Amino acid sequence: MSLIYSLYxxxxxxxxxxxxxFEPSAKLDLNDTLRLASIWHSLHAIxxxxxxxxxxxxxxxxxxxxxxxxxxxxxxxxxxxxxxxPQCPQVTALLGRIYELYSxxxxxxxxxxxxxxIKCELFDEAVDLAVKRYPLxxxxxxxxxxxxxxxxx
Amino acid sequence: MxxxxxxxxxxxxxxxxxxxxxxxxxxxxxxxxxxxxSELISYAMDRAASITELEDRLDRVGYDVGxxxxxxxxxxxxxxxxxxxxxxxxxxxHSAAWPYMFGKTADDLQQANAADDEYMISDNDxxxxxxISIPKSYSSFVPGSLVAGIVRGMxxxxxxxxxxxxxxxxxxxxxxxxxxxxxxFDASVxxxxxxxxxxxxx
Numbered sequence: 374m375s376l377i378y379s380l381y382x383x384x385x386x387x388x389x390x391x392x393x394x395f396e397p398s399a400k401l402d403l404n405d406t407l408r409l410a411s412i413w414h415s416l417h418a419i420x421x422x423x424x425x426x427x428x429x430x431x432x433x434x435x436x437x438x439x440x441x442x443x444x445x446x447x448x449x450x451x452x453x454x455x456x457x458x459p460q461c462p463q464v465t466a467l468l469g470r471i472y473e474l475y476s477x478x479x480x481x482x483x484x485x486x487x488x489x490x491i492k493c494e495l496f497d498e499a500v501d502l503a504v505k506r507y508p509l510x511x512x513x514x515x516x517x518x519x520x521x522x523x524x525x526x
Numbered sequence: 527m528x529x530x531x532x533x534x535x536x537x538x539x540x541x542x543x544x545x546x547x548x549x550x551x552x553x554x555x556x557x558x559x560x561x562x563x564s565e566l567i568s569y570a571m572d573r574a575a576s577i578t579e580l581e582d583r584l585d586r587v588g589y590d591v592g593x594x595x596x597x598x599x600x601x602x603x604x605x606x607x608x609x610x611x612x613x614x615x616x617x618x619x620h621s622a623a624w625p626y627m628f629g630k631t632a633d634d635l636q637q638a639n640a641a642d643d644e645y646m647i648s649d650n651d652x653x654x655x656x657x658i659s660i661p662k663s664y665s666s667f668v669p670g671s672l673v674a675g676i677v678r679g680m681x682x683x684x685x686x687x688x689x690x691x692x693x694x695x696x697x698x699x700x701x702x703x704x705x706x707x708x709x710x711f712d713a714s715v716x717x718x719x720x721x722x723x724x725x726x727x728x
Contacts, residue, residue, distance in 0.1 A: 481561055483567035484658070484661050
């Protein structure tokens with residue numbers, strides 16, 4: 374069983390703008406979440422500068438004993454973090470799907486102010502649905518990278 | 527040497543027939559439209575003091591669209607005479623204008639129970655509001671006001687002056703509210719309709 378614990382979105386200046394927990398047992402305290410967001414933001418920036426590899430885009434995956442932390446950075450600097458059970462497959466595809474949902478339900482919402490905290494009901498619903506469908510995603514594409522379907526698919 | 531096939535763009539925009547086949551209907555990118563619509567609302571929001579004024583502004587934008595759209599669709603249909611019946615006009619909006627705008631017909635067209643001069647066009651998942659989460663402070667705002675304006679524009683330029691408003695109606699069967707466009711015709715339209723009905727009966 375592959376479990377998705379939590380989703381965080383960090384804006385380009387390192388502030389936490391969205392957090393959602395999918396497993397009640399893996400819930401972090403709000404202060405810890407904010408701290409995690411800003412520390413991750415700095416580490417990500419330092420890593421991309423220190424890395425000997427040319428064109429390094431920062432940390433993409435942090436593996437710990439009890440969780441994996443996957444990170445997707447959008448070209449705008451917004452970062453999407455997913456805390457998952459160790460060794461979960463296909464998390465990059467799920468992150469891509471969440472980025473797609475973000476650009477649909479957050480960026481196209483006239484009531485959302487850019488870089489501010491995300492309060493969009495439709496985004497919450499869509500993210501919940503995407504996480505619920507994650508096991509199906511694994512069945513549909515066991516090994517290869519998942520091709521993102523068109524909007525609303 | 528093969529002769530070049532005339533592209534469909536060789537035809538003037540008003541001479542192009544209305545596409546019957548779904549695949550032939552030219553479409554614009556939904557994302558591009560959603561961004562434009564979102565900016566339109568932000569623009570109106572900056573300039574409006576209240577939610578009613580915000581809806582008014584959207585309605586006025588829609589009105590101009592509606593006037594032009596009736597013109598364009600009638601030219602393309604080669605409709606040579608005007609339909610004076612209320613129902614014909616409403617059906618035209620429901621099953622010709624709606625597919626042209628949203629790629630499907632509206633979900634429902636009905637007459638209000640309470641009043642003869644009120645009609646309702648409903649859409650369960652209006653394309654305009656698909657990406658918009660309305661915050662509590664704007665809870666009475668309906669993005670469908672733009673469509674209400676379009677409908678008002680079409681009716682007005684066809685000679686059916688009416689008051690048109692958009693509302694959300696909660697559905698017990700689904701989590702999404704239905705957008706209902708409520709149309710209340712002017713007394714003059716109802717008088718004309720009564721005269722037409724009387725003439726039909728002889």
